[in-house]
Amino acid sequence: MTQTQEKESKIDEWELTKEEAKKIINVNRGVVHTFYNAQFGLIGGDHSEKSILNDIDNAFMCKKTGRQALNMNHGLVILKEEECKQSDLLFVETKSSFNEKELKRIDTNE
Numbered sequence: 001m002t003q004t005q006e007k008e009s010k011i012d013e014w015e016l017t018k019e020e021a022k023k024i025i026n027v028n029r030g031v032v033h034t035f036y037n038a039q040f041g042l043i044g045g046d047h048s049e050k051s052i053l054n055d056i057d058n059a060f061m062c063k064k065t066g067r068q069a070l071n072m073n074h075g076l077v078i079l080k081e082e083e084c085k086q087s088d089l090l091f092v093e094t095k096s097s098f099n100e101k102e103l104k105r106i107d108t109n110e
Contacts, residue, residue, distance in 0.1 A: 014063050015061060020062075021056050025093065025094060025095070026095045031047060031049065032046065032048075032093055033046055034047055036089070037089060037091065039087060055080070059078045059079060059080055061082075064077075067106055069091050073093055074093050075092075075102055077089050077091050
């Protein structure tokens with residue numbers, strides 16, 4: 001397995017391949033809402049679809065989020081580096097159908 005294939009392979013049920021991550025982002029009028037969880041609160045903003053796709057392509061890993069972020073319709077988190085602080089995690093708005101399915105999965109597994 002090549003290094004790229006290893007990076008793309010799923011480690012656990014929370015990890016997404018880059019292609020899976022691209023399919024679930026919620027693009028509205030060419031932009032995608034995101035937020036960072038800074039120590040003092042959430043910092044949100046809109047990014048272009050192209051910018052988010054670039055972030056996904058360059059990410060160390062893409063993962064599903066937990067219940068709290070899913071309830072805010074941000075079911076994808078992008079880890080830009082292997083070791084990063086909480087405030088470095090980019091939470092990305094995802095499609096409602098994905099969020100609903102993931103909330104049901106979490107409820108079933110609890």
